[in-house]
Amino acid sequence: MRALMLAALIAASPALAATESAGSLDGVTIIDRLDVADLAAGSSQRFWFRAGTSPVGQPWLVPVVVVKGAAPGPRLVLTAGIHGDELNGIAVLHRLAAGIDPARMSGTLTLVPGLNPPGLLQSTRQWTPDWSRSAPNLNREMPGREGGSAIAEFAGRLWSRLIRPNADSAVDLHTQSRGTAYMMYAFASTPRTRRMAELVAPDIIKMDKGDKGTVENTLTDDGVPAITLELGRPEMFDEVMIGRAEAGLTNLMRELKMLPGKVNPAPASLFVANDIIPARASKAGWARLLLPLGSTVKKDQPIAEVRDAFGAVLETVTAPVAGRINMITTDPRVSQGDTIVRIVWWSPDPACQNGC
Numbered sequence: 001m002r003a004l005m006l007a008a009l010i011a012a013s014p015a016l017a018a019t020e021s022a023g024s025l026d027g028v029t030i031i032d033r034l035d036v037a038d039l040a041a042g043s044s045q046r047f048w049f050r051a052g053t054s055p056v057g058q059p060w061l062v063p064v065v066v067v068k069g070a071a072p073g074p075r076l077v078l079t080a081g082i083h084g085d086e087l088n089g090i091a092v093l094h095r096l097a098a099g100i101d102p103a104r105m106s107g108t109l110t111l112v113p114g115l116n117p118p119g120l121l122q123s124t125r126q127w128t129p130d131w132s133r134s135a136p137n138l139n140r141e142m143p144g145r146e147g148g149s150a151i152a153e154f155a156g157r158l159w160s161r162l163i164r165p166n167a168d169s170a171v172d173l174h175t176q177s178r179g180t181a182y183m184m185y186a187f188a189s190t191p192r193t194r195r196m197a198e199l200v201a202p203d204i205i206k207m208d209k210g211d212k213g214t215v216e217n218t219l220t221d222d223g224v225p226a227i228t229l230e231l232g233r234p235e236m237f238d239e240v241m242i243g244r245a246e247a248g249l250t251n252l253m254r255e256l257k258m259l260p261g262k263v264n265p266a267p268a269s270l271f272v273a274n275d276i277i278p279a280r281a282s283k284a285g286w287a288r289l290l291l292p293l294g295s296t297v298k299k300d301q302p303i304a305e306v307r308d309a310f311g312a313v314l315e316t317v318t319a320p321v322a323g324r325i326n327m328i329t330t331d332p333r334v335s336q337g338d339t340i341v342r343i344v345w346w347s348p349d350p351a352c353q354n355g356c
């Protein structure tokens with residue numbers, strides 16, 4: 001039925017027909033391109049977005065939910081699962097899709113709960129069909145290039161047919177990768193995106209110049225303010241993190257005037273940093289943390305012990321700088337040079353205002 005409605009809409013208004021339908025699967029329209037302007041106000045719709053073709057000749061289908069408010073307003077895009085072992089964001093988007101009434105909303109919310117189906121299938125951070133490089137990372141490939149390599153094609157379709165054309169602002173949801181854990185932690189790169197991050201109310205904001213090819217930085221550089229939101233541990237649904245992120249993103253939508261209600265200010269406990277320093281093991285062995293995630297540390301404070309196979313202490317790892325522990329290893333087996341924790345802190349260097 002949705003497919004028929006969409007087809008009728010496209011036929012009725014060819015000048016606006018940017019959304020390209022390609023059939024349906026179990027009643028869900030398959031699309032090759034999305035323009036949320038084509039969709040009816042006051043509706044919530046599901047799509048399968050065709051992001052390319054797998055090496056066994058089957059389409060890569062990415063789930064999309066569009067909640068289009070009854071009133072006009074800004075377009076917010078929320079994406080999750082670009083790293084396939086980072087799952088909390090998927091549940092956040094499912095909850096927003098189920099919980100927001102389009103009749104009470106202004107503007108358009110586009111939710112993409114699972115950008116990297118091959119990585120999700122194998123619970124890996126990487127984009128697994130591309131064997132041409134040792135570690136293809138889909139979150140370093142934006143804006144991609146249609147007609148390029150397999151991963152460039154996949155990224156290019158996501159970028160130019162789904163994400164970029166429908167975004168006035170965006171949040172890309174992650175967690176730490178296997179064997180490690182984060183606090184609730186946001187990356188921002190400008191005063192505008194710092195404000196977005198504050199509204200989502202993480203434990204820590206890291207002002208960060210970012211990496212080339214990420215969803216966040218490619219959007220921000222293209223004039224669409226975007227943040228990356230990190231939600232704790234990989235390979236699980238953590239209900240506390242999921243609930244906090246849902247509340248924070250709802251608060252952001254209030255600020256954007258997409259939802260009614262009072263905007264909560266940033267929490268007083270928020271820690272803003274502009275630099276991050278790893279504390280590493282210089283010996284291989286069994287690492288035992290002496291402090292929990294989130295601890296405030298002084299310079300040279302002991303933070304972990306590394307023991308040999310018999311349990312004797314080989315070294316005590318200390319904090320290289322005063323700050324806050326925003327990431328820990330959760331796997332005690334460490335190799336020489338491995339990061340045990342990362343510490344965020346605020347560098348007073350004026351050049352570091354938006355990230356060192």
Ligand SMILES: [Zn+2]
Nearest residue numbers: 083086174175
């Ligand atoms: Zn990630």
